[in-house]
Amino acid sequence: MSKHFPVEIISNSSINQQFHLLAVRPLSEIIPPEPGQFYMLQAGDNYDPLIKRPLSIFNYYEMRLEFLFRTRGRGTSYLSRTRTGETIHLIGPLGNGYSPPNGDFIVIAGGIGIASLMPLLRQFNKKAVLFYGARNSNELLMLDTACELARKSFISTDDGSKGQKGLITGLFVDFIESNPECKLLPVYCCGSLPMLKTLSLIIESHNMICYASVEEYMACGVGACLGCVVKIKNDEENGFSYKTVCKDGPVFELKDLIWQ
Amino acid sequence: MSKHFPVEIISNSSINQQFHLLAVRPLSEIIPPEPGQFYMLQAGDNYDPLIKRPLSIFNYYEMRLEFLFRTRGRGTSYLSRTRTGETIHLIGPLGNGYSPPNGDFIVIAGGIGIASLMPLLRQFNKKAVLFYGARNSNELLMLDTACELARKSFISTDDGSKGQKGLITGLFVDFIESNPECKLLPVYCCGSLPMLKTLSLIIESHNMICYASVEEYMACGVGACLGCVVKIKNDEENGFSYKTVCKDGPVFELKDLIWQ
Amino acid sequence: MAMNSAQIAQPSLSVQIASLNLKNPIITASGTFGYGEEYSGFIDIERLGAIVVKGLSITPKKGNPPPRIIETPAGMLNAIGLQNIGIAVFINDKLPFLRQFKTPVIANFFGDTVDEYIRAAEALSNANGVHALEMNVSCPNKEASWCVFGTNPETLSHVVSMVRKVTRLPLIVKLSPNVTDIGLMARVAEDSGADAISLVNTLTAMCVDINRRKPILANITGGLSGPAIRPVAVRMVWEACKAVKIPVIGMGGIMNFKDAIEFLIVGAKAIAVGTANFVNPLATIDIIEGIEKYMIEEGFTDINQLIGSLKI
């Protein structure tokens, strides 16, 4: 169940040049979101941009929704310029979030991917081993909060500006090789395509279970337009069918994803 | 000569719900505007609205341009929401303004039409007999300033909420009938179509000279698209030709205008 | 006062499309409203004039690889590739849900061959809960040669007459805007037995990724929809209305009641809302309410007074 509803901007703060934290107050009754779900947010005042933009729920209290996002193009730039007191419209909560872990679990976040995983860390406080990597320290967002919510944290950056220098998947491999018992824990991940691809090899070779949140261009967000599909392995003709990221996802089992 | 140049918003204040005063600072060298000239102002951040909007120069000091406008649709609504420090683009100054009076003159303003006439009042301080009418007192903008700049002022509103109740053209007729010597003074006017039409009958019957600033939909503002034409009497085939409001106007002799 | 407002009778919005009586002229555009379920949590399906479902074929279609959509200035491009569950699954899994509502269901369908069109029309005509058929002869994003059905008078005439023979349901032919003379195509559809026509489908278009120097859509071209195309759609609907006597359903870029009224004024008996659903899932309802209000303000008591009221 999801709704189309107006929200009032409570605050809109830039974390650094590229990243923003947007807090909004729903002006009508809403349905509480689950970790991994997302909303479609109004991205302009007129018809250009036309289409709402998908953002993961980053934080939710009663009558307050928070989104953490990177300014990429015109839609997110519009959102970054909204002002306290203004009203925009949202659709949500949308999609199938992360299936809740049953005990300890592993979280692997790449950069802004933390936005989607944070509600999971919050809901299951101190249950997660967190792997958080980014290009540089500027893109390690809400690092302290994330680490505090985790049982244990591993940090890396491509340029070494914070944590280990290198890819976060490297730290993850080291970890499961020295802690083989952890291969039984479910993995939750959200990050760039290269990260997901590398991870899928690791997950496969260690026979682990991994839930990945993926992205595709979206128009409706509710499964109506069939615009946001990814290839998912199954028994149908040619061994796959197209599944919508907005309704069947955004979280899929990593092993079922077929990369283009 | 006109330019396309960026300006920084200095201030943007609402006079009342419908009317705004926008002050901008040019970020590159500009050409000083003449009374009656106008600018095309950026009306959106993306392609909807696409076309710049024409606004008369309301006030000009060195490195400061002011516009007085009514919020009508999407373009002016965008302008009313611009914030101090933001940058937008302008084209101007454009068009042929009012031919400067040679001594005393008469000004007839309808509502927001005062925006176009104010620079004339300012430039020729205490030379004008001002007739200023509007629907109600809320639409009599910058009334005190205008009256101070005039030698004498007559005010009316349709609902009597300020000044005489009735049409400003009524006050004007009374005035020239009791001051027939004033028929020799040039009249400068800007206002609604009904006002201009009534005025043109008065002007004709008293054989006066009247310069009227008129409006048409515009796209380029520089005479290139031929989109903004009005019918102007002349000796050509059928007794008229189409003249551009943006380049040949916006000020025409009232007697030359052919109403649709 | 109470008297006064009672005197303002609710205007009648009902329109007739062939044998179909719609309580109002607002319908959903095929492919933008799924099979109804997707939006049933947002709006009351009962309030719609009719519901048109995603295009169906006799066998299920996987559709095109992604990317399938891309935003454009005031519009979007799509090349879904007619992905659908097939008519059999539609009848089994989706129709029971739609039968709950009193709102008429219009089944949009297509085929790769004339034979597939005929089989699809037959299968849908026998289904309990399908009230009319909309024939998509105009999908621009398939490469197959049947694409010409909708852009060539002879093939259009042939496929429409063949389908006409196998169904007694109201038959709506959905025309492509990618033609020189839309009036001609409308007349061909009428002469071949259509009970109504609908237009416009999407305009064939293309976007290029300038960094990869490849088309953005996997299908190369796609169909342009949304407010960007509205002025083209209004013109074509106007021309079609002048060309035929059967009812015309207008669509293309309708975002709000004002847009909808433009189509009604030029002669459309009903209008369909497409891309707007994505932007505002309540668009159809907002449009119904907006038209009602407009009619009261302008003094119309029956929407048929408004339809075709264009003064030239």
Added chain:
Amino acid sequence: MAMNSAQIAQPSLSVQIASLNLKNPIITASGTFGYGEEYSGFIDIERLGAIVVKGLSITPKKGNPPPRIIETPAGMLNAIGLQNIGIAVFINDKLPFLRQFKTPVIANFFGDTVDEYIRAAEALSNANGVHALEMNVSCPNKEASWCVFGTNPETLSHVVSMVRKVTRLPLIVKLSPNVTDIGLMARVAEDSGADAISLVNTLTAMCVDINRRKPILANITGGLSGPAIRPVAVRMVWEACKAVKIPVIGMGGIMNFKDAIEFLIVGAKAIAVGTANFVNPLATIDIIEGIEKYMIEEGFTDINQLIGSLKI
């Protein structure tokens, strides 16, 4: 370092359109740049690849009554009605100004009859300072029957061959997008003697004033231009480029260098900037500079490497 930047040679932007050598592929679209004078205070005309002037006819035209233009979502509709000063006045009053510049002048022209086309082409061919002709066979906002010139293969072929006989200047035929098969029309133009084709002209469209229930434009319909139509234009230019061997000049909704590059990638040898001039009088110059920068970043040394580089 100085060495290094010296090594990045300025890429070559020059292209050949028939016998016309353009220093870069950026030209102005007819009707959006007046006779050059209007924008000469804003930009250096010398920097343009070529300049195309407002459509000319043998006798002056008053044009349509207002309203002539209306904004639409991400676009605009115009029905200027081909108002122009006539070829004689153009030659006397406007050409001397344009002759100052080294930039080639392309004269856009039209006629109400084949004879008028011929006379216009003759008159312009003899004028000192006209370097090429662009034949508008596609203006959608006139009701006269000649409108079919551009949308019917036979009439198109006839008028182009007749004009071909009377001019030795490069002859560019400007095609209408309001056709079913743009590739066919491009081939017809090529076969009839065109040296190049340009497209797209505006899409025929219409807006309605819902309060007065009248068309907004006095002419009823008008031509849609601007970013709204860009994806349709790119698709048509791509199809035209595949259909003919002569150079294609692409246009329709180009606002910035990225848009321009889309047209070059699908095969346009040059591009024209129309509506964008209204929004940003410096658009042409910004586009030239943007393309140059893109070429340097992507490692192109000659724009001909970029033209037609689409990977399917």
